[in-house]
Amino acid sequence: MMMQSEDMSLLTDLYELTMAQSYFQEGHNDLAAFSLFIRKYPPHRGFFVACGLQDVLRYLEGLRFTPGAVDRLHHTGIFSHDFLEYLKKLRFTGGVRAIPEGRLFFVDEPVLEVTAPIIEAQIVETFIINQMNLQCLITSKAARCVHAARGRNVIDFSLRRTQGMDAGMKVARASYVAGFNATSNVLAGITYGIPLSGTMAHSYISSYEHEIDAFRAFARSFPERCILLIETYDAITGVQKAVEVAREMAAQGRRLRGVRIDSGDLLTLGRKVREILDKAGFYDVQIVGSGGLDEFDLEELSKEDAPYDAYGVGTKMGVSGDAPWTDMAYKLVRYGERPVLKLSTGKVSLPDAKQVFRFTEAGQMHHDVIALHDEIIDGGEPLLERVMADGKALSPLPKVSEIRDRFLDEFARFPDCYKAIYNPDTYPVEVSPGLKSLRDKIERHVVAAELEPVRWRQELDES
Amino acid sequence: MMMQSEDMSLLTDLYELTMAQSYFQEGHNDLAAFSLFIRKYPPHRGFFVACGLQDVLRYLEGLRFTPGAVDRLHHTGIFSHDFLEYLKKLRFTGGVRAIPEGRLFFVDEPVLEVTAPIIEAQIVETFIINQMNLQCLITSKAARCVHAARGRNVIDFSLRRTQGMDAGMKVARASYVAGFNATSNVLAGITYGIPLSGTMAHSYISSYEHEIDAFRAFARSFPERCILLIETYDAITGVQKAVEVAREMAAQGRRLRGVRIDSGDLLTLGRKVREILDKAGFYDVQIVGSGGLDEFDLEELSKEDAPYDAYGVGTKMGVSGDAPWTDMAYKLVRYGERPVLKLSTGKVSLPDAKQVFRFTEAGQMHHDVIALHDEIIDGGEPLLERVMADGKALSPLPKVSEIRDRFLDEFARFPDCYKAIYNPDTYPVEVSPGLKSLRDKIERHVVAAELEPVRWRQELDES
8 A cells, every 4th residue: 555665666657668678679768858748728727737846856866676676577577687687777867847836837838848868758757747747737726716716715625535645645735836725634734834724524523412512522622723513414503503602612711713514505504604603793703615616616606705714625626526637748859869749630749849938918927939948039938947957856846835925926917817717718828930840840751751651652552 | 755654644634633632532432333435426327346445454454643643743733742642552443344345336335334432433534535435436437448348358558647646556456356457557567466568659659760660679679569559640651561560570470469549530540450450461460449538438439349459548547537536425323322314415324334235136136225234134145244353354355356356247247227338227225124214213313402492492582
């Protein structure tokens, strides 16, 4: 169940290793450049947030095929002795350029580029996509939730329904980067420095003979951080009991911090509960809403100015419920001196190493240009930074709170029309003239070298 | 990035630990029973497959709050000294009854029940749901893919797009349990004894100056397991080059094992490719199809009898793309001698520990009955088995291949109408008279004890 560091090198697709063996045996190991990018927006999405670079850099720095791992590979019977010996000494010695974590990026823009001898650059593909795809996806989803909540606090409650433990950790981090205020995930809070938040479960309530006994017990245990879950049986009778407990606490100089509603019609219930609390004079007792919420629900609640102070957002954010994957791809764009692309139906890629330039007007993000890696596009801010050379990360990794600040700063300068919850406008991304002409040239070359001779011979055969 | 065993106890929702502290301080720690169940089918689903028990049992056996973990909890400032000291000595000492891995289960049926002092039973909630939800969900999705593929081989290609590394491992295991034939995930293959499978990526092709150079190089490296990816530029010209290489291999007494198509209209391309291979006499060269496939695509391809020998199924199975979560819940059903339930809108639960009985007619699964744990329902097979007592697993865990056999055996006896890919019939699940009458009794009791007095007092206040 636990992942040992020895295992990490084996957590890869078999074909990465079979291709690597073939590259090795053929002496085919020139410097290769790979671009990591997303081809298409999921429905209603209009942006992505870069996230996951920290895990990628740590993985690349630590990549080792230990004798134990090599021994396990040997027992598969697939690999040759000389290749396995080679693997024992293999380290990642290449370079990485990337859009920093927390910054926005868009379809077709490389969020990360790896340059290394092709064996090294190839075998890291599976891990890089696995981590970057999840983290960019969730950060974008979480950013939409924060946007829809319009200033109300948003708390990550997703751990129980994330797809596994690793996702649970990464979702807590990604959602915090996107502006969430806290997480219920204890290990993530401690590991990443995220504020912790939590209330109580229905089981706590029903384990007591009477709901109000449970409320009183919890108030005794946590007089400073007592948030009562009020709809185990019925939210309205529940809040009336909460008011009774709030009065008892007040008599002792304590304050009930809040109540939580986890099911039912949150808008109607929230209003009734607010009314009951206010009528009793408990204007400062907060209301937390939860239960299957996503940005679409939050948008509706915000529009109606529902009287919630905070939302617990779980499952649908934690698995990106409406769009649980992207088509993120890691494509070879250059081998040795030769820029390359693929032509597969619907999947034509942009050749060569690239740079992305961002243009700002009147303090707002205006458009991006994808260019060749050595092009200079005047007036644009280059987004990809060199973060690793010769297999070593170039600067200390930023703290999660710094990445979060970077995101919030840029997101505030990203016009609202592109972050609409339903059918956002498409942020303009251009391809530079230099890159366009290279793509056309390579495409013509591939058609001439790979397709026409075969077609021509076939026609000859058939005539 | 790596999960240490010390961390596992902290990978939980904060509220599990705050509730535990409150239970501890209140001396409220009677034996509690929790039921784990799914309330609703996702669209088009009509069954679930039990999966994940092995991880749950290992977690429960190994649960420890190490001094290091307790120290980290101490630094949150949330917990009391006496509770933290108590945590250091805490072990899971309870019992588990469960439907064995690989067996079918249905909405409202407890797939697992935990009985333990409530502190222990409570704090394991997050982990249990996290693992069981993912694994039951994916096994069910994968079973639908296997069913739709109608006997063709199905291979797990999902690792790069699973939601994190843990999911990558669990998806490989779950899909194999559901009848997949192999996985591309090297670590999962080695760990769980699943056959490994892999071909080559587009990058392998485009790293060579000519596609046919790449084909020849791979054939040299893997003469016994050579499957060529043919649509990097164009599937038809690609297969013509593959035929050329197949002839060269044949001249050396070798056999090209197959070709793979990863994009485009798989039905049309598959037929043309088969025709070209057959015309050249390569009847035994297999065709592998891949690229965004799920059970809905496989159903269409199977209906048309598309000439594929195997399918690589990745992303949409690996994240359960059409339904990436279930509403699996872990509910307190008994505390001490008192059966309990919750009444929250739309979430009324069944009280008390339970048993599920399965009835068979003419060798086929016929219907299930959910009953009280000590009821005997004649003629039905009880599904929940005692798998842990006093915190120790009762028997050695079965091998993954044994679980797979158990699944395939039962799935063959599960009528087709319930496993239709679109809108399956609902398999009949009844609630026993004993359980029904208990539920009604407890519901009446809760209404009388918790709701009516408050409503009555409120009316009095308002009159």
